[in-house]
Amino acid sequence: MGIMHSAIRYNWTYSVFLFFMASFIFVETCDAITDVYLYLPTEGARKIVLALPRFALEVDSPAYQELGGRIFSTLKYDLERSGIFDLVDISQFYSSAGADRGAINFNQWFLVGMQALTVGQIDIEGDKLELKGWLYDVPMGQLIIGKVYKGSISDLDQVVHRWADEIVFRFTGQPGIAQSKIAMVINTGNGKEIGIIDYDGRNLRMITANKSLNLNPDFSPDNETIIFTSYQRGNPDLFLLDLTSGKNTRLTEEALNITPSYSSDGTKVAFGHSVEGNPEVFVLELQTRKKRRITVSPGVDTSPSFSPNNREICFTSDRGGAPQVYVMNADGGDLRRLTYSGDYNDAPDWSPKGDLIAFQSKIGGEFQICTIAVDGSQFQQWTSGPGSNESPSWAPDGRHIVFSSTRHGGSHLFCLDIVSGSVVKITDGNGRYTTPVWSN
Amino acid sequence: MNLRPTRFMLCVLLTVLMLSAFACTKRPPKTTPVDDTAQAADASTDTDTVDRAGISEEELYRQQYEQERAEVLQDVRFDYDSAALSSEARATLERIGQWMMKRPDAQIVIEGHCDERGSQEYNLALGERRAASAKSYLLSYGIEGSRLRTISYGEELPLDPAQNETAYAKNRRAHFKPMD
Numbered sequence: 001m002g003i004m005h006s007a008i009r010y011n012w013t014y015s016v017f018l019f020f021m022a023s024f025i026f027v028e029t030c031d032a033i034t035d036v037y038l039y040l041p042t043e044g045a046r047k048i049v050l051a052l053p054r055f056a057l058e059v060d061s062p063a064y065q066e067l068g069g070r071i072f073s074t075l076k077y078d079l080e081r082s083g084i085f086d087l088v089d090i091s092q093f094y095s096s097a098g099a100d101r102g103a104i105n106f107n108q109w110f111l112v113g114m115q116a117l118t119v120g121q122i123d124i125e126g127d128k129l130e131l132k133g134w135l136y137d138v139p140m141g142q143l144i145i146g147k148v149y150k151g152s153i154s155d156l157d158q159v160v161h162r163w164a165d166e167i168v169f170r171f172t173g174q175p176g177i178a179q180s181k182i183a184m185v186i187n188t189g190n191g192k193e194i195g196i197i198d199y200d201g202r203n204l205r206m207i208t209a210n211k212s213l214n215l216n217p218d219f220s221p222d223n224e225t226i227i228f229t230s231y232q233r234g235n236p237d238l239f240l241l242d243l244t245s246g247k248n249t250r251l252t253e254e255a256l257n258i259t260p261s262y263s264s265d266g267t268k269v270a271f272g273h274s275v276e277g278n279p280e281v282f283v284l285e286l287q288t289r290k291k292r293r294i295t296v297s298p299g300v301d302t303s304p305s306f307s308p309n310n311r312e313i314c315f316t317s318d319r320g321g322a323p324q325v326y327v328m329n330a331d332g333g334d335l336r337r338l339t340y341s342g343d344y345n346d347a348p349d350w351s352p353k354g355d356l357i358a359f360q361s362k363i364g365g366e367f368q369i370c371t372i373a374v375d376g377s378q379f380q381q382w383t384s385g386p387g388s389n390e391s392p393s394w395a396p397d398g399r400h401i402v403f404s405s406t407r408h409g410g411s412h413l414f415c416l417d418i419v420s421g422s423v424v425k426i427t428d429g430n431g432r433y434t435t436p437v438w439s440n
Numbered sequence: 441m442n443l444r445p446t447r448f449m450l451c452v453l454l455t456v457l458m459l460s461a462f463a464c465t466k467r468p469p470k471t472t473p474v475d476d477t478a479q480a481a482d483a484s485t486d487t488d489t490v491d492r493a494g495i496s497e498e499e500l501y502r503q504q505y506e507q508e509r510a511e512v513l514q515d516v517r518f519d520y521d522s523a524a525l526s527s528e529a530r531a532t533l534e535r536i537g538q539w540m541m542k543r544p545d546a547q548i549v550i551e552g553h554c555d556e557r558g559s560q561e562y563n564l565a566l567g568e569r570r571a572a573s574a575k576s577y578l579l580s581y582g583i584e585g586s587r588l589r590t591i592s593y594g595e596e597l598p599l600d601p602a603q604n605e606t607a608y609a610k611n612r613r614a615h616f617k618p619m620d
Contacts, residue, residue: 192596213596216561229564235591236564256592258564272565277572277590279565300565316562322521323562344521346559360559367559390559435560 047086048171051114051138052076064124067153071122071131071160077200078164078178081424083399083417084171088114106141114138118167127153133163135170144170157202177395181439182402183207183217183226184413187432194228196243199395199402199438201413201426207241208232216259219439221266227251229258238271238284251284252291259303263310264352264440270294270313272302281315283330294332305350305357306330307374314338314348314357325359327374338376345370347391352440353398356418360390360403369403369416382416383423389414391435402426402436505543512539513548513616515599516574517609521558523569525577529614533574536616537581547619550574552592553599555608560595567592574614589619 052075079085109117117138123130129151135144147166149159161178168176180199185192191211197204208214210232217228226241238251238260251257256274263269266286273282273291281295281304295301299319306313314327322343328335339345344362351357357374360367361381369383369392383389387407394401401416410431415424427433513536516529525533540546552571554563571590578588599615600607 213593215564215594215596231593256564256568258592259561274565274568274572274592277568277575279568300562300569302565303561318562323559344559346562391561 047084049088049113049115050079050085051088051109051117052079053117053119067124067156068122070156071120074157074160074200075118075120075164078161078176079167081178081200081400081415081417082164082168082176083420083422084168104136106136106138109138116144116171120163124153129153129156129159131159131163133166135167157198161198174397177397177400177438180396181219181223182393182413182426182436183219183439184404184436185215185217185434187411187434189432194226194241196226197427199415199426201428207243216435216437218261218269218437220262221264221440223439227260227262227269229260238269240286251286251289261305263306264308265310268306268310270304270306270315272304281313283313294328294330296332303347305348307350308352308354312350314350316346316348325357325372327357336376338372338374339379340376341379349393349401351394351398352396355398358392358394358401360392369401371401371418380418382418382421392416393437395438396440400438402438404434404436406431508539508543509546509618512536513618515610515613515615518570518612518614520555520608520612521566523552523566523573525573529574530577533577534581537578537583540578540583540587541581547587547589548616549589549591549619551615551617552590553597553611553613553615554595555611556595556598556603557608558595564592564594567594570612570614574616587619 076087079087104117115138117136118133120131120133131149132146133149134146136142137144145166147163149162151159158179164178165176168174168178177199181196182199183194183196186195186206192213192215193206193208193210194214194217195204195206207226208230210230212230212232214232215229217226219226224243226243228239228241229236230239232239233250235254236256236258237253238257240249240251241247252273256272256279258272258279260269260271269284269286271282271284272279274280275293278298279300279302280293280297281301282291282293284291294313295315295317297317297319299317300323301315301317301319304313304315311330312327313330314325316323317326318324320337323346324337325339325345325348326335327338338357339359339361342361342363345359348357348359355373356371356378358369358371361370363381366386367388367390368381369389370379370381372379382401383403383405385407387405389403389405389407392401392403399417399419401418402413403416404411405414408425408431411434412425412431413427413433413436415426416422514532516525516532518524518529519526536548540548550571552567552569554567554570558566568590571592575588575590579585595611598607598611599613600610
């Protein structure tokens with residue numbers, strides 16, 4: 001083959017190449033030398049300088065250029081969004097990068113400051129796709145991990161996301177978030193429906209279409225079910241929607257039932273439920289459908305979120321005269337107020353790492369995204385300026401937060417990285433997206 | 441409940457209103473209607489009561505009932521982030537209570553709404569409190585709970601989508617409509 005000018009090699013004629021899996025992604029690992037190649041997980045540490053060669057194409061057709069461009073831009077986006085890499089455009093050294101380890105001049109990569117290098121190869125056969133990815137430690141001249149993913153072309157984004165997550169995992173010991181999804185409410189102009197997008201805002205899929213109000217979705221821990229409030233039967237009730245079968249199950253039948261939030265073991269849902277017009281926090285056992293009242297106060301108690309160990313619940317209450325975030329044991333005991341700054345704090349979401357609670361706080365007349373430690377210390381405001389920033393929801397990595405904002409007109413979804421403080425807009429078009437929730 | 445002064449003033453007001461409103465209207469039939477649909481069905485079969493204009497007494501009653509209803513079921517407005525009833529709100533509720541006493545067949549849904557400046561989540565709860573405030577006033581007036589249903593729409597269904605104080609004030613409301 002000589003020098004590989006392409007990290008993507010298209011193969012039109014390999015008719016007997018084995019693709020057993022048409023609709024999902026098949027993975028095999030080759031040459032793994034370590035489980036986790038821990039490099040730098042800590043806050044404030046320097047980023048890893050990672051060389052990501054630009055993919056070139058052996059078959060120079062517009063269709064395949066588009067495909068190759070999409071693969072490269074998706075991987076680049078994923079690795080940038082992870083926040084742990086300093087990606088380097090190294091196209092001038094491209095001719096020295098091949099998928100074949102023997103063809104890689106690690107010394108040259110090292111001399112130009114690279115710490116890691118990832119190269120890949122894509123084979124296309126009909127509508128089938130095979131991605132081979134390799135990740136190298138440049139100073140050591142060593143393969144960190146190699147993987148083969150097989151799927152269909154319609155899975156292209158998911159295949160690339162999967163490889164990106166693998167790369168992140170090798171350096172942080174935690175799965176990346178590139179395969180995660182975000183559910184949100186979409187104002188269609190004829191009701192509010194729930195949709196799901198990839199974490200980068202692409203591949204929108206509507207999961208309700210009842211032209212009613214469908215609000216405040218939350219993913220089950222296995223991401224197979226969405227719980228939400230819907231007015232589809234005339235009353236604000238909780239519904240469970242199985243994302244595979246489409247089965248829609250009504251869980252409540254009277255009064256107000258809002259802001260549902262799963263426990264991390266998936267057995268319970270905390271939610272706001274009114275007793276004679278007074279919203280209180282309840283916990284519903286999904287197996288038995290029995291609900292238990294947790295809060296007792298004449299004020300509003302709502303928007304609960306379980307701690308990752310399910311022992312505590314944070315929620316919003318106006319028992320002190322204005323909406324503030326409180327924490328209590330899951331049985332209602334040991335209640336304590338968490339937020340004291342500002343007179344309007346709501347929508348708390350407990351980090352999957354357990355240490356922080358994200359919420360929205362009215363500061364200078366606008367809602368801003370803030371975090372606070374569970375003991376009430378480390379208050380931090382993350383957004384500022386005009387526009388209302390609302391409904392924060394943690395990514396499974398405990399580092400990123402999705403929220404809605406009106407800062408650019410309409411209501412779009414944005415993603416915050418609490419290590420760098422950077423904010424990325426993830427939705428396009430006319431802004432009509434609210435109350436995002438990240439999958440697990 | 442400290443309603444006596446308000447009730448007194450409203451009774452005076454209502455007496456005046458009723459004198460002017462009902463001085464020229466026909467009294468409704470004595471029969472106790474079940475609901476509007478039943479009335480309409482009865483009217484279509486009962487030819488004996490059809491008058492020269494082709495309108496039955498039941499139909500006249502229904503039209504009058506609906507006119508009264510439209511007049512009396514006015515929105516109750518609230519202050520920002522509050523479910524407390526203002527004196528104006530209580531006056532509106534007094535009129536609704538009076539009318540419901542007079543029309544024992546009337547059953548209403550009380551919708552609680554909020555403006556968009558609050559948070560979406562808290563507003564769903566606040567809307568419930570607003571609807572509940574209106575309901576408890578009517579309960580204290582003597583209206584049976586079975587005739588009153590509450591539902592909160594939070595900030596989801598603004599009356600006026602504009603982003604100014606006039607619109608916000610319109611959107612912070614309890615809205616009343618007949619029960620289906």
